[in-house]
Amino acid sequence: MNALSMSRLNLTLGTRPLFCDFSLTLQPGSLTVLLGPNGCGKSTLLRVLTGEIASQAEIALFDRHRALWTPRELAQRLVVLPQSSSLSFDFLAREVVELGRLPWTSSPEVNLARVEASMRALDVWSLRDTSYLHLSGGERQRLHFARVLCQLDDTRPGILLLDEPTSALDPGHQHQAMQLAKQQAGCGHAVLMVLHDLNLASRYADRVLLMQDGRLLADGLPRETLTAALLHRLYGVGPELWHHPVDGRPLVV
Template sequence: MKPTVLELRHLSLRLQGKPLLTDIHLRLHPGRVTVLLGPNGAGKSTLFKCIAGDLAADGGIELFGRPRPLWPRRELARRLAVLPQQSGLQFPFLAREVVAMGRIPHDSRQQQNDHIVEAAMDRARVWHLRDAPYPRLSGGERQRVHFARVLAQLQGEDIPKLLLLDEPTSALDLGQQHLLLQEGRRLAAEGCAVLVIVHDLNLAARYGDHLVLMREGRISCEGGAERVLTPDNVEHHFGYRAQWLQSPQGHRVLV
């Protein structure tokens, strides 16, 4: 059994008397892409924010074998990287300076950081934007620059790591969506645990090793795509009766 990168036990959250999460149990392991799915309001982003440390919930959150509150922030930042849906960054940094922020938790030298930043921007397909002012970039370009930032952040020591991606494909075109999720799979192949929220069920089925389906703040089903994305489950959670078809390339497609 692979070591546990993230373990949630009895995680619950109420805000203003309203239950947002109820008794969540979840484990993430290195080398696997886990996808959070569910209709709007299911609790996906709330759960994501609890794991990222933006919301405090009841229950236990253990990262890399240690309770989350016991992690020094700088030490944890060398293991855990977060890509939220949106960034409020408005200062006129160059794109490469934004990516270089991912190296702040590390003690590596400038020459090594420069090499890592360039490699991360290459992987995110934004090296050509390196000298562009960040505020002038399109929404999709900003998303890819921040993806390069988290890639740069996770480079370093050979230790278990976790990448959290909250709807990372929302501002991207079709080709860029696949490129980003392919990089997520590549990170998992390198030993990272990846947790991603997506709305596209076909992207989830294609790139996710483990799917977690949520409804009304609870996990209602988890497992592989064939177990989770059944026509009955999709209809129950999303109000649409879907069916599986086989693509000419051999991928199963939900329509």
């Protein structure tokens, strides 16, 4: 069973054709990283998958057409962390994370346990009674990551879409976020993540997609896609590649 399948995506934004008969499948238990230059369609693709941008593409979740899912069912199984999350209300940090439990009818005790666990996992539990407006950019990003984590249910597979979740984080918290994404895949969820850091993609991804002008240039394992030739075609620069001495994954210099 595919966690997500999309076929025949054709999309024009303004006068710019972006996708032409584009197809994609995601498998449960896999962390897929989407790489590509600015403006190639990565974030737009995620917005199509969530329904934020309307299209005529055939999209199914767990072999069931998306149109047949109720909004609550979708919120329980399809979870998204956008590139930026604006919030102008003076919520406490824990109240922001509690928003992730709105699709569920769990008991207050279960909800509190899920919120605490996800906040501890992102190292923001100590900020639980701090105003969201007083948090730094990196703290806000980790808080929203905690929100989407507690929206997933480990008893059934879901789909987690992450748009540049490490962009505002220091190196330690970048690896923490990647490890948590990998852990979610290990729990049976399908994870699709947009990144710009090639080495994070190489280290953590099960599958790497290289996108160029609304099409896939390559799709495969990190060692198959993160090659000097493909990266030069994608970004127009010639990187130097080494290989990790333990696992052999590419290291981009």
